[in-house]
Each structure stands twice: as structure tokens, then as C-alpha cells.
Amino acid sequence: MGALVDGKWEYEPIGKSGGDGRFERQETTFRDQVEDREGARFAPESGRYHLYVSYACPWAHRTLIARKLKGLEPHIDLSVVDPLMGPEGWAFGDDPDGMDDPVNGARYLREVYLAADPRYTGRVSVPVLWDKREGTIVSNESSEILRMFNSAFDRLPGVNAELDLYPAPLRAEIDRVNDGVYTDINNGVYRNGFAGTQAAYEEAFDALFARLDETEERLSHHRYLVGDRITEADWRLFVTLVRFDAVYVAHFRCNLRRIADYPNLSNYLRELYQMPGVAETVNIRHIKEHYFRSHESLNPKGIVPKGPELNFDLPHDRGRLLAA
Numbered sequence: 001m002g003a004l005v006d007g008k009w010e011y012e013p014i015g016k017s018g019g020d021g022r023f024e025r026q027e028t029t030f031r032d033q034v035e036d037r038e039g040a041r042f043a044p045e046s047g048r049y050h051l052y053v054s055y056a057c058p059w060a061h062r063t064l065i066a067r068k069l070k071g072l073e074p075h076i077d078l079s080v081v082d083p084l085m086g087p088e089g090w091a092f093g094d095d096p097d098g099m100d101d102p103v104n105g106a107r108y109l110r111e112v113y114l115a116a117d118p119r120y121t122g123r124v125s126v127p128v129l130w131d132k133r134e135g136t137i138v139s140n141e142s143s144e145i146l147r148m149f150n151s152a153f154d155r156l157p158g159v160n161a162e163l164d165l166y167p168a169p170l171r172a173e174i175d176r177v178n179d180g181v182y183t184d185i186n187n188g189v190y191r192n193g194f195a196g197t198q199a200a201y202e203e204a205f206d207a208l209f210a211r212l213d214e215t216e217e218r219l220s221h222h223r224y225l226v227g228d229r230i231t232e233a234d235w236r237l238f239v240t241l242v243r244f245d246a247v248y249v250a251h252f253r254c255n256l257r258r259i260a261d262y263p264n265l266s267n268y269l270r271e272l273y274q275m276p277g278v279a280e281t282v283n284i285r286h287i288k289e290h291y292f293r294s295h296e297s298l299n300p301k302g303i304v305p306k307g308p309e310l311n312f313d314l315p316h317d318r319g320r321l322l323a324a
């Protein structure tokens with residue numbers, strides 16, 4: 001898989017690790033904001049923005065969940081790339097669950113990046129929030145898109161303004177929890193999978209399972225990660241948990257324990273999955289096909305495992321905990 005360099009597509013291997021074998025994630029490039037304030041360049045208008053996602057991608061998944069929970073579907077429409085990310089990068093049009101690009105008519109996602117900046121240099125990643133008015137990318141940083149969806153569109157009709165995934169009194173604690181979850185779990189699974197040395201892998205592995213063990217403990221007496229309600233911290237953890245047993249255990253060698261082996265994490269995962277609308281954002285076929293078929297260096301024959309059996313619809317026991 002490749003990247004754009006000065007507007008030209010260059011083929012190069014994914015998952016570069018640094019000299020010490022540690023996986024290094026690149027900084028995101030487009031970092032503007034949709035803001036609900038007088039004179040904002042990107043104002044929250046219905047129908048103005050378009051979201052590009054992959055169902056496979058955990059980072060994109062955060063934004064898809066926020067769009068769903070906040071009731072933004074009528075206001076921000078969607079394109080879904082095909083699960084396979086081949087040598088040409090993310091593409092549209094070959095998968096029955098995919099959704100083509102009615103806005104830019106792109107065959108490859110890189111065309112969307114080039115439409116925003118013909119001399120773009122960097123990775124062509126999902127998610128992308130596109131502004132139809134200016135014909136440019138507002139942001140390709142999922143954590144920031146999630147926050148925009150959480151609050152910037154609240155005055156549009158039908159939007160669930162009551163739901164606040166980043167409430168002011170909990171922000172410091174949410175940021176603290178997010179940091180650990182990001183480093184050791186969200187990005188941690190990638191640090192396992194794309195480690196270039198045994199030592200870098202073992203370091204990532206130990207940090208991942210230490211953080212999962214700690215989270216399991218917290219969830220034995222708290223219903224959610226922060227405070228007494230679901231916040232973005234929960235959804236940011238959810239997107240990795242829901243992929244874990246299907247993909248990360250085998251593909252990224254995260255195999256000390258499965259999520260199914262953790263009673264609290266697995267009940268918590270089912271509770272979140274069963275929240276109205278969330279299951280529609282989870283496409284396990286896309287998730288499995290993407291990882292097992294796209295990372296040639298990890299799985300050269302591209303064979304997709306048939307298992308494991310997963311059923312996130314089974315009952316959960318989280319009602320036993322007070323939400324505090």
C-alpha cells in the first residue's frame with residue numbers, strides 16, 4: 001500500500017517501524033474544525049459535509065458511532081470504502097456493503113485528498129470529513145471529528161443535543177483515560193502487529209495486557225470508564241474491543257487472552273454493542289476481510305480465518321452495577 005508524495009502516488013510497505021523496531025504512527029494533516037460560532041470558516045450546516053469511512057477501521061468507526069448516536073445521519077452523508085486496501089490504497093465500488101462516492105466521484109480515496117490539495121504529501125487514511133462548499137478536507141483526524149460531531153451540530157433539527165460524550169466536568173479524566181487506552185490498546189494492538197523486533201513486540205504486548213487487566217478491574221465496580229455515563233472514552237475503547245477476538249488475537253499476535261476471557265470487558269462490550277443503532281455500525285465481514293487481506297507482510301496468502309464464533313447480542317450483566 002502506498003502514500004501520496006507531492007501529489008503522486010508512491011507504492012511502499014505499510015506499518016513502517018522505526019530503527020528500534022517500534023511501530024510509529026504518522027501525524028494527521030488536515031486539522032480544521034467545524035465550529036458553531038459567528039464567522040467560523042466551517043459552520044455547522046445541514047448537507048454541507050460528507051464523511052468518508054471504512055467499516056474496518058477503528059479510527060473511522062469512532063466517527064461513525066458519533067454520527068449515529070447524535071442523530072447526524074440526515075445532515076452528514078456517507079461513503080464507505082471497500083474492505084481491501086490494496087496497492088492503490090482505499091477504493092470504492094467493488095463491495096456490496098460499500099458506498100460509492102457521490103461527492104467527488106472517486107474510484108480511489110487518494111483522489112479526494114488530491115481534490116483538496118493537488119500537491120498533498122502524506123498517508124491517504126480514513127476517516128475524512130469533506131466540505132462540499134469549499135471543496136476541501138476539513139479534518140482527517142478521528143478524535144477531532146468525533147468532538148465536532150459531539151457538539152458543533154447541536155442546533156440542527158433533530159440532532160440529539162442532550163447527548164454529551166465529552167461533558168465539561170469529566171474532560172480531564174476522559175483525556176487521562178483516553179491517553180492510556182490510545183497508547184496501550186487502540187494503537188497498542190498496531191504496535192503489537194507491526195513491531196519490527198521481538199523486543200518491541202513484547203513491550204507492546206505487556207503494555208496491552210496490563211492495560212486490559214487494569215480496565216477489567218475498573219469495570220468490575222464501575223459501569224463505564226469515566227463518571228456515571230457513557231462518554232467518548234467508552235466508544236474509543238469499544239472500537240478496539242469489538243475487533244479484538246476476530247482480528248487482533250491472531251493477526252496482530254495479541255493472544256495472551258481474548259476479550260471473551262475477561263468477564264467484565266466482554267459484558268461491557270455487549271452492553272455498548274446493544275445500544276440503539278450501534279450494531280449497524282459494526283461490519284465484522286469488512287473488519288476481517290480488511291485486516292487479513294490487506295496486510296501482505298503479516299498474512300501473505302490473504303486467507304481470512306472462518307472463526308471465531310461471535311455473538312454480541314447475548315445478554316449482558318451490566319445492569320448489576322450502578323452507573324457510577
Ligand SMILES: N[C@@H](CCC(=O)N[C@@H](CS)C(=O)NCC(=O)O)C(=O)O
Nearest residue numbers: 028057059123124125126140141142
Ligand atoms: N490519525 C488518524 C489515523 C487513521 C488511520 O490510521 N486510518 C487507517 C485505517 S484503520 C488508514 O486509513 N490507513 C491508511 C494509511 O495509513 O495509508 C485518525 O485517527 O483519524
